[in-house]
Amino acid sequence: MRKATLMLATSLGVVALSVTAMAQMVDGEVTKVDESAGKITIKHGPMKKFDMEGGMTMVFRAGDPAMLKQVKPGDKIKFEADKVSGQFTVMKIESQKK
Secondary structure, X not given: OHHHHXXXXXXXXXXXXXXXXXXXXXXXXXXXXXXXXXXXXXXXXXXXXXXXXXXXXXXXXXOOHHHHHHOOOOOEEEEEEEEEOOEEXXXXXXXXXX
């Protein structure tokens, strides 16, 4: 019984982490890609992680400049951002099916 309880608690923890990771992904649309500067401009919805309740258009640094080759203006995306050295930075980006 104890082993089953431990396995259930571990499983629930993994599910909670997955839900948290999904909750951090934000819907957006790429409006500009500046590979030479390592930046991307995204029109996005609310970013609860940063207490941004409304949508807006922002310039982000790319955590990995290679990700800028995967997208172009007009692409619908989901992305995860963080603050790195005081600058909003895209850590992960996924193109959405059209």
